[in-house]
Amino acid sequence: MAVLLVAVGRSARRAGALALGTTVSSEVLPSVRVVINVAGSLLLGLVASLGGGLAPGVRSAIAGGVLGGFTTFSTFSVDVLSQLEAGEGGRAMLYLIASVGLGIGAAALGYYTGRAMV
Numbered sequence: 001m002a003v004l005l006v007a008v009g010r011s012a013r014r015a016g017a018l019a020l021g022t023t024v025s026s027e028v029l030p031s032v033r034v035v036i037n038v039a040g041s042l043l044l045g046l047v048a049s050l051g052g053g054l055a056p057g058v059r060s061a062i063a064g065g066v067l068g069g070f071t072t073f074s075t076f077s078v079d080v081l082s083q084l085e086a087g088e089g090g091r092a093m094l095y096l097i098a099s100v101g102l103g104i105g106a107a108a109l110g111y112y113t114g115r116a117m118v
Contacts, residue, residue: 005061009069016070030079030095033072034102040071041103045110053118 013036020032044067051059076099083092 005065006069009066042106042110045107049114
């Protein structure tokens, strides 16, 4: 079941990349990864705040399975390192700050939106 849930998240990530104009998974631009990761953070914040209304197994399946497969933290990390190695320190820092800052902001937005809904 866990593999299926991760596959659902991975398929959603692929669909999102295609919707944003990326044709091949390995060619996903950092800006597309930022959008996907920020969207995943927003959804995870929402799931976390609505957690009391979900069975623990369902909450874990959505958070760790679907959203874990949807977001791309490991790829983001390697992207930052690759940019640093290529001498693009400014771009790497912008990518890092945008990803982390927007991700935390989106998670907070999702969390407080969910709390307002219950």
